[in-house]
Amino acid sequence: MTNQDWRVRSLKAVWHPCTQMKLHARDIEPQPLIPVARAEGVWLHDFDGRRYLDGISSWWVNLFGHNHPAIREALVQQLQSLDHVMLAGFTHAPVVELSERLSALTGLGHAFYGSDGASATEIALKMSAHHWRNAGRPGKNCFVGIAGGYHGETVGALAVTDIALFREAYAPLVRLGATAPSPDARGALPGEDAAAVAERAAAALSEWLAAHHAQTAAVIAEPLVQCATGMAMHHPVYLQRLRELCDRYQVHLVLDEIAVGFGRTGSLFAHQQAGILPDFLCLSKGLTGGTLPLSAVLTTDAVYAAFYDDEVARGFLHSHSYTGNPLACRAALATLDLIASTDIVNANQTTGARLWAQFEGVTQHPRVSHARRQGMIFAWDVASSLPDFSRRYARHALAQGLVLRPIGHTLYAMPPYVISEDEGRWLADGALKALNATLAEETAGLPAQAGVLDGV
Numbered sequence: 001m002t003n004q005d006w007r008v009r010s011l012k013a014v015w016h017p018c019t020q021m022k023l024h025a026r027d028i029e030p031q032p033l034i035p036v037a038r039a040e041g042v043w044l045h046d047f048d049g050r051r052y053l054d055g056i057s058s059w060w061v062n063l064f065g066h067n068h069p070a071i072r073e074a075l076v077q078q079l080q081s082l083d084h085v086m087l088a089g090f091t092h093a094p095v096v097e098l099s100e101r102l103s104a105l106t107g108l109g110h111a112f113y114g115s116d117g118a119s120a121t122e123i124a125l126k127m128s129a130h131h132w133r134n135a136g137r138p139g140k141n142c143f144v145g146i147a148g149g150y151h152g153e154t155v156g157a158l159a160v161t162d163i164a165l166f167r168e169a170y171a172p173l174v175r176l177g178a179t180a181p182s183p184d185a186r187g188a189l190p191g192e193d194a195a196a197v198a199e200r201a202a203a204a205l206s207e208w209l210a211a212h213h214a215q216t217a218a219v220i221a222e223p224l225v226q227c228a229t230g231m232a233m234h235h236p237v238y239l240q241r242l243r244e245l246c247d248r249y250q251v252h253l254v255l256d257e258i259a260v261g262f263g264r265t266g267s268l269f270a271h272q273q274a275g276i277l278p279d280f281l282c283l284s285k286g287l288t289g290g291t292l293p294l295s296a297v298l299t300t301d302a303v304y305a306a307f308y309d310d311e312v313a314r315g316f317l318h319s320h321s322y323t324g325n326p327l328a329c330r331a332a333l334a335t336l337d338l339i340a341s342t343d344i345v346n347a348n349q350t351t352g353a354r355l356w357a358q359f360e361g362v363t364q365h366p367r368v369s370h371a372r373r374q375g376m377i378f379a380w381d382v383a384s385s386l387p388d389f390s391r392r393y394a395r396h397a398l399a400q401g402l403v404l405r406p407i408g409h410t411l412y413a414m415p416p417y418v419i420s421e422d423e424g425r426w427l428a429d430g431a432l433k434a435l436n437a438t439l440a441e442e443t444a445g446l447p448a449q450a451g452v453l454d455g456v
């Protein structure tokens with residue numbers, strides 16, 4: 001079977017996510033669909049013998065490279081004894097061990113499991129509102145998100161996801177939360193630094209909470225980097241202010257570390273750089289090293305205690321069929337072992353600095369502004385008149401043997417942690433070549449294409 005065989009069958013049978021399917025069917029410059037036969041380390045291999053460096057860790061899930069032998073071995077071992085059992089009325093070693101380990105790492109416990117990031121958001125929001133109901137304050141049931149925030153795309157999660165493209169069509173279904181100004185450091189006014197932007201954003205939220213705290217259950221935020229809106233980065237003082245405000249107004253702080261957890265931002269968890277603890281912590285994506293779907297919500301003893309009661313209905317009666325799946329938990333345990341045995345948080349300091357130096361050509365490009373890095377997340381804003389810059393760039397990147405998919409006009413890289421120096425050079429050189437090739441189309445005056453899906 002060749003790439004083309006699989007492409008044809010896939011387009012007939014599969015409805016691909018976050019995709020206008022017709023873009024794949026155009027006869028002029030179709031958006032290429034890449035059938036992947038196997039993956040190893042940072043590389044994806046197609047059916048025609050080509051390989052692509054996975055510069056975005058397959059939507060930010062992969063930490064230690066594809067097909068890691070330690071995770072594979074852990075899964076093979078687990079399959080010998082227990083594939084799956086429901087977690088209501090039953091328990092098993094992988095879920096117990098994982099919950100203990102996550103609690104020791106975060107200082108939060110009572111791990112509740114889902115299967116993906118959006119379900120973690122749903123669980124945290126439901127738990128927060130239900131907590132206030134159990135506490136005799138049922139009026140506290142509204143949520144505040146941050147401008148540009150992304151917490152998943154189920155109907156509940158869309159209430160706090162501030163990305164119009166994902167939300168517009170479903171607006172009538174969504175009970176929209178309030179949106180606080182973003183602490184994005186790029187929003188600095190003349191004379192302001194990143195910390196000043198953060199203080200200004202926090203002051204606006206403070207004003208809002210002063211008026212609305214009685215109806216507000218929780219503030220939800222992505223600490224340090226809002227990834228999906230285009231790698232918007234902010235100063236950690238914002239998180240300290242969030243913690244103070246939530247304490248002052250008796251509102252929960254939900255931190256969504258689905259994308260930024262597990263060493264991505266330079267610490268094991270992003271919020272640790274601010275020296276604070278949230279009331280709820282949402283984890284997914286890198287949790288299993290990018291092998292199996294799993295999410296977890298961790299919370300405080302105080303929240304847990306509000307549900308612990310003789311009355312059944314005061315319990316958290318939420319579930320997913322595969323909650324706490326043993327294979328996924330075993331993959332997560334193997335991932336935590338790798339985090340410890342490779343001392344990855346420290347190792348990433350070196351890898352991140354090395355890659356940032358390798359990206360110098362992109363950073364210095366005359367069309368690039370706001371070059372920024374947080375740990376192993378690298379981003380640049382590109383000035384281009386191409387409305388479909390993102391899609392054109394992704395196509396040129398593939399031609400360079402690279403998976404890079406800009407979000408709007410923000411080019412970013414978020415590679416697996418195991419990327420070597422040579423692979424880093426491949427990534428950085430290809431990223432620059434793809435940038436020049438994309439901008440050359442602009443000067444060639446090619447017509448803009450209609451129906452662009454920006455931001456995927």
Ligand SMILES: *Cc1c(COP(=O)(O)O)cnc(C)c1O
Nearest residue numbers: 116117118150151152256258259
């Ligand atoms: C990806 C992501 C989600 C949603 O996770 P899914 O597994 O795609 O549902 C939520 N929050 C953040 C910050 C994310 O990056």
